[in-house]
Amino acid sequence: MIPKDHPRYRSLVARERLARCAREGVVALEGLTAHGRGEAFDYLIGEKTTGSASLAARTAAAMLLAARHAVISVNGNTAALAAEEIAALQQASGADVEVNLFHRTEERIALITGILEKHGARVLSGTVERLVPLSHDRALCLPHGIADADVVLVPLEDGDRCAALRAMGKTVITVDLNPLSRTARTATLTVVDEVTRAIPAITAACASLEPDEAGRLIATLDNTYLLRAAIDEMRERLSHALE
Amino acid sequence: MIPKDHPRYRSLVARERLARCAREGVVALEGLTAHGRGEAFDYLIGEKTTGSASLAARTAAAMLLAARHAVISVNGNTAALAAEEIAALQQASGADVEVNLFHRTEERIALITGILEKHGARVLSGTVERLVPLSHDRALCLPHGIADADVVLVPLEDGDRCAALRAMGKTVITVDLNPLSRTARTATLTVVDEVTRAIPAITAACASLEPDEAGRLIATLDNTYLLRAAIDEMRERLSHALE
Numbered sequence: 156m157i158p159k160d161h162p163r164y165r166s167l168v169a170r171e172r173l174a175r176c177a178r179e180g181v182v183a184l185e186g187l188t189a190h191g192r193g194e195a196f197d198y199l200i201g202e203k204t205t206g207s208a209s210l211a212a213r214t215a216a217a218m219l220l221a222a223r224h225a226v227i228s229v230n231g232n233t234a235a236l237a238a239e240e241i242a243a244l245q246q247a248s249g250a251d252v253e254v255n256l257f258h259r260t261e262e263r264i265a266l267i268t269g270i271l272e273k274h275g276a277r278v279l280s281g282t283v284e285r286l287v288p289l290s291h292d293r294a295l296c297l298p299h300g301i302a303d304a305d306v307v308l309v310p311l312e313d314g315d316r317c318a319a320l321r322a323m324g325k326t327v328i329t330v331d332l333n334p335l336s337r338t339a340r341t342a343t344l345t346v347v348d349e350v351t352r353a354i355p356a357i358t359a360a361c362a363s364l365e366p367d368e369a370g371r372l373i374a375t376l377d378n379t380y381l382l383r384a385a386i387d388e389m390r391e392r393l394s395h396a397l398e
Numbered sequence: 399m400i401p402k403d404h405p406r407y408r409s410l411v412a413r414e415r416l417a418r419c420a421r422e423g424v425v426a427l428e429g430l431t432a433h434g435r436g437e438a439f440d441y442l443i444g445e446k447t448t449g450s451a452s453l454a455a456r457t458a459a460a461m462l463l464a465a466r467h468a469v470i471s472v473n474g475n476t477a478a479l480a481a482e483e484i485a486a487l488q489q490a491s492g493a494d495v496e497v498n499l500f501h502r503t504e505e506r507i508a509l510i511t512g513i514l515e516k517h518g519a520r521v522l523s524g525t526v527e528r529l530v531p532l533s534h535d536r537a538l539c540l541p542h543g544i545a546d547a548d549v550v551l552v553p554l555e556d557g558d559r560c561a562a563l564r565a566m567g568k569t570v571i572t573v574d575l576n577p578l579s580r581t582a583r584t585a586t587l588t589v590v591d592e593v594t595r596a597i598p599a600i601t602a603a604c605a606s607l608e609p610d611e612a613g614r615l616i617a618t619l620d621n622t623y624l625l626r627a628a629i630d631e632m633r634e635r636l637s638h639a640l641e
Contacts, residue, residue, distance in 0.1 A: 174427040184417040184430060191434020195576065333438065335639045383640060390633045396578045397626060 166194060166202060169236055169351065176235035181266050183258040186232045189311070196332035197349050199389040204356060207384030208348040214376055215308065215328045215346055216248070216360035217369035222306035222326070225250035226279075230257065233310045233350060234267040240354035242276035247361035250308065253279045253300040257313055259292045289319045308357075309342075310350050317341045330354070334385040344378055347385035409437060409445060412479055412594065419478035424509050426501040429475045432554070439575035440592050442632040447599060450627035451591040457619055458551065458571045458589055459491070459603035460612035465549035465569070468493035469522075473500065476553045476593060477510040483597035485519035490604035493551065496522045496543040500556055502535045531562045551600075552585075553593050560584045573597070577628040587621055590628035 161167060173190050176182040204212070219225045227250050229241060234254075245252050254267050268278045285294035286302040293316065296302050307320055310330035314337030320327045321341055329342040330353045339345040346353045364372075404410060416433050419425040447455070462468045470493050472484060477497075488495050497510050511521045528537035529545040536559065539545050550563055553573035557580030563570045564584055572585040573596045582588040589596045607615075 170428070170431055173431070177427050177430075184420050184427075185413070187420075187427060187430035188413055188416070188434035188437065191431035191436075192438040193434075194431065195435040195438030198578070335441070335636075340640075379640060386636050386639055390636050393578075393629050393633050393636075396629055397583075397622060 163202070165351070166197065169349075170194070173232065173235055176231070179266070180263060181270065182231045182235050183256075183263075185258065186230075186235075190232060193311075193332040193349070196334075196347075196389070199392055200332070200347065200385065201388070201392060202349070204348050204352050205385065205388050207381050207388070208346055208353065209356060210372075211344060211346040211381050212348070212353055212356035213360040213364065213368075214344055214372040215357045216364055217372045218306055218326060218328060218344065219248040219250055219308065219357070220361060220364065220369060221373060222250075222304070224304045225306040225308065226301050226304040227252045228255045228301055228307055228309040228312070229253070229267065229271060230255060230311060231263060231267055234270045237310075237350050237354050238270045238274040238276065240351060240358070241271060242274045244354050244358045244361070245276050247358045251279050251300055251304075252276050253297055255296060255301065255309075257293065257316070259295065287316065287319050288322055289315060310354070312338050312342075314338045314341060334382040334389075339382060342378065344376060345382060347382065406445070408594070409440065412592075413437070416475065416478055419474070422509070423506060424513065425474045425478050426499075426506075428501065429473075429478075433475060436554075436575040436592070439577075439590075439632070442635055443575070443590065443628065444631075444635060445592070447591050447595050448628065448631050450624050450631070451589055451596065452599060453615075454587060454589040454624050455591070455596055455599035456603040456607065456611075457587055457615040458600045459607055460615045461549055461569060461571060461587065462491040462493055462551065462600070463604060463607065463612060464616060465493075465547070467547045468549040468551065469544050469547035470495045471498045471544055471550055471552040471555070472496070472510065472514060473498060473554060474506065474510055477513045480553075480593050480597050481513045481517040481519065483594060483601070484514060485517045487597050487601045487604070488519050490601045494522050494543055494547075495519050496540055498539060498544060498552075498559075500536065500559070502538065530559065531565055532558060553597070555581050555585075557581045557584060577625040577632075582625060585621065587619060588625060590625065 271278050279300045281297050283295040287294045306326045308328045312329050317338040318341045327342045328344045330346045330350050331339045334347050514521050522543045524540050526538040530537045549569045551571045560581040561584045570585045571587045572581050573589045573593050574582045577590050
């Protein structure tokens, strides 16, 4: 058991939960390595939501609410860490939820759908088709889900898929702790924050945004500025690291 | 298959190898997350041996050669990634090799010993005793191995064990990509470099060091300077990241 007063309690609990989900097959082994990369960058932003991440989360809420059809694309890591938070965001934003996996098997799709539904999310189902411009099974998605969406929120996504969704003309919002990743740089909007902090921040903003603020956030979105702010935060923290 | 001309070929091969070793039980699931953290920091130093890491590797060689009894402590991640490199370093430095695991089971000890021996390392054996000031099985080591050593090289070590070895009065050399980690800051000497680059660099230095250079490197060792140099490298790279 990790003591609740441990300074890195949340981070250690997330790591344990992910290892357990890997044993159960929900999380791919590659997902554990990806999580470790995220941990390193989270450490560098102080394991807290920065001012620029908070602005990004409010902008994400504005984009989800303004969408014709918003879909949240959920993978194994997101379901393992934030199933309850995804269900709450679906409630607040009216977005659809689709399970979409890099390491896709029918068994994992069923497991992850089960976790999301247990936490109160409604998950899209149906027959997937090869509609995303990617090779192999990574092209698969639902015609009435991601393929139809104008706005897709894809937390913890890989760079190839993010680029493919952009190439389909979609607005892509991602949650990615690495501001240098291809995903972070390819997305329309990147929330540089840990997923269990980012999703509730977007949910809270869905409830509190005034229409004029929402419009202004979308009109003034500058993702390079947001990424640079996250990088500056990391540089600042590094410079005081040995004090 | 990862194409050999991929700019991040070595990093991707290491990740695949580690996932395979996790399936075989050599690498703990926690080891995959730890590797991911390392990947993030490796990215920030440009996935190459920096000038300060090269200086640290030469200093490590000097300390191993000057030791009364040097022991290389090998865990699952190190064996999975660098068994051949460890065998070559043992040859060049005359150090003993002991398997020492955070997530210790007899099965994993046997698996990892087998990998090291297959690559030509001679691995210490015998009955372990609780000689390291840590709780549970983490206290276990060999009386004629780590317990007797004056210099211990522990690549990819955790902070608790590094501190416990220091508390036993030992000179601790570590290889750790995170210059902010407790291990990096507690060790006598930290090589901030990826393990498959760091170990061959130490091995090469064992063969090329002149006695007067070796003495000077040990006399002028300043680990805080080495850590700060690594941090400066990361800050510099971050500042140009979006160009």
